[in-house]
Amino acid sequence: MSRLSPFLEPVANKAAATLPIDWQIKGMHALQNLKKRIGKREQPPVFKEVPLPAVSELALEDIDVSNPFLYRQGLWHSYFKRLRDECPVHYKKNSPFGPFWSVTRYEDIMFVDTHHDLFSAEPIISLGPPPPGLEIETFIAMDPPKHDVQRQAVQGVVAPKNLAQMESLIRSRTEDVLDHLPIDEPFDWVQKVSIDLTSRMLATLFDFPYEQRHKLAYWSDMAAAPPESTGGTADIDESFIASADMAKQMSLLWREKEARKAAGEEPGFDLISLLLANENTRTMINRPMEFLGNMVLLIVGGNDTTRNSMTGGVLALNQFPEEFTKLKQNPSLIPSMVSEIIRWQTPLAYMRRVAKQDVELNGQTIKKGDKVVMWYASGNRDERAFEQDPDLFIIDRKNVRKHLSFGFGVHRCMGNRLAEMQLRILWEEILKRFDDIEVLGEPEYVQSNFVRGYTKMMVKLKKTS
Template identity: 65%
Template sequence: MSQSAAQPDPLSAALQDIDFSDPRMFQRNNWHGYFARLRDESPVHYQAESPFGPFWSVTRFADIVAVDSNFEDFSSEPTIVIGDLDDDMPLEQFIAMDPPKHDVQRKAVQSAVAPQNLAQMEALIRSRVADILDQLPMGETFDWVEKVSINLTTQMLATLFDFPFEERSKLTYWSDMATAAPEVSGGEADPEERQAALMDCLATFTRLWHERKGTERSSLDLISLLQKDPNTEDIVDKPMEYLGNLILLIVGGNDTTRNSATGGVLALNQNPGEYDKLRADQSLIPSMVSEIIRWQTPLAHMRRRAARDLELNGQQIKEGDKVVMWYMSGNRDERSIDNPNDFIIDRNNPRHHIAFGFGIHRCMGNRLAEMQLRILWEEIMQRFSHVEVIEEPRRVLSNFVNGYEELKVRVHPV
């Protein structure tokens, strides 16, 4: 697909002439009009042709909740992204499994983000955030994505995996490679580079697994948690399953927080009245964090497969059909959210959003993501009167990750 080719007009083009999987919609941030039309005219919409094959788009909040909450009829297997699995890299991961296998594998690592561990992590996160922010160059233009968003989330990932801290940049690289394949999300990753990166990830974590076997580690260490659980104690002997779950945990720990940490800065700059509200009342930070996550929606979609012939909002879906829940669209659905296109940091019910999903696959680390963002903004407001956006962001080319490559900013002291 040519990146410079014109996109059809969102208002006048026939719906069958619009490719709703086009990653340029998200990179150019012009997706709103296209999905508003689907919500109004064809909320469960069949697209017969796309670079990812035929699929249904589900775009209204209530319909997405119905699909996401019904794993019996809408299976997560074999994958949760719009593109099909690569035959050379048939990753298995619990987010793309149905019960009972999903449940036992998720349970093995769930305790890492249990309330007592989150409480234990808070002081560590705060000290790291303080260190990151104290090193920012006051009055100079720099890239917030690199200096803050990536730095913070990569340090957290290194902690959760007890990963060698000086090599933590590999975690970000592997995450980016995992989600950027053209056939997976319309990204631009070179297939050979991607395969090499994922094989390096597998080799590194296989070595860490064997080094840790039989040793006592931190209660946060995800590798040790997998080793201790009888359902996953031999997962290292199933390389595609081990790698798949590692990638799931790395991407899950990386993309949501990283892109929301950038999206919040952008949203406040685009809505200066809300920034004024925040300066006047910092007790709004927790509700603002939920609003940032809704407004950003770091993962644009999740995919399911119809397990039988069924009807959804008047449409007949056949067994085996690909069903794509557009979380970004659901979070802008005025049928379920008041003034959904407005960024409002003191909403009455700010956690009423779909960015974390629903049902058994609801984001495992959602409380950790919220905590990191809350601490980040508490520490920002102690230091800076304004994180000023200097130029338009550069966004990721992907129909899956709604993210940023660069956001140039300047910070001003309190």
């Protein structure tokens, strides 16, 4: 939200704390529509897919790895390899998302990620800005100390003790999904398994109405797909409607838990109960964009990594069938394979930072205020960092946990152990039931420069005899 004068800000804050959040979003939507009618609303970029050139045909300065079709067209390997080899800290002056630096080698990414004193996560972690009127605040896009306070409030939900208590529930829900899959018949793995399982887990984490769990996946998809931010396909009006619905439902859930807490009821161990129990976050609902932003962050964080790795793992084992044979012969390799899936897939391609001061990095001078993009998808394929060919999928890879997919430093993904546990349980249960998962044709991919995900992947199962 734009800064107000010192005289108006207290009035605006009081109004924000009083009006229901969904009303505020609907009001912003109406304002944006009015601006559109009078020609004052900035139009989002329009991305039309055309065949991209081979990277060898481009001058270095013309390489644009922010193109949202790079993954769909299978060119991301060659584009990033050329940058890693020839210009590992690369400046793109003109892009639909403005100028930015690409950091593509493993060691340079580690340097940026672990130096929050030099590189700020504020105000956002996507390449482009959020849609006008939906400028939410999230703790992943905050610097210490505010980041640390808000992260600490919800960290407990993925503490080892709580994960141990969740394991049986995750397993029973995984069993239920797998037991209802068709055998020897084509079906969409993305819809039937990846989305269904992650929606069930999100409902558990939020103590959200289980019968409405599909909304959580939908809200996550909408939040991660604005064309302004990621080159995605989200319609601005649909985004406002989805945001208002999410704000209404999550705030009702918050108020319900708040009332139970006030009545002396023992709090649960879900994310909202943990935020209410923390002195620093218990009034977050009175700061609408911060409340909404952190609901979005926790929903997207619980969705994208696990969901797309559930699909990516099946695809990887089809592309490297000798690894599936190795796995079936030695199921104890599942934990190692889970880390390799997350490296090989890299569900979120990057995180963005802003230089707090002039910084020298690999021979380039990054100026204060410049956007810096850490391309995890590239760092996870850096031949300098991985002894075995990083383009191969190797389930017993050496130092398999050194991948970048969860980030490093203060912003390292807090749900990494939960994601790993979900994937481990999935593959343990798959091996009990199925002898083969055959991928039928090419998957369909998300249009995005941020989410490395799938919209459809047809498969056929063969049952273990």
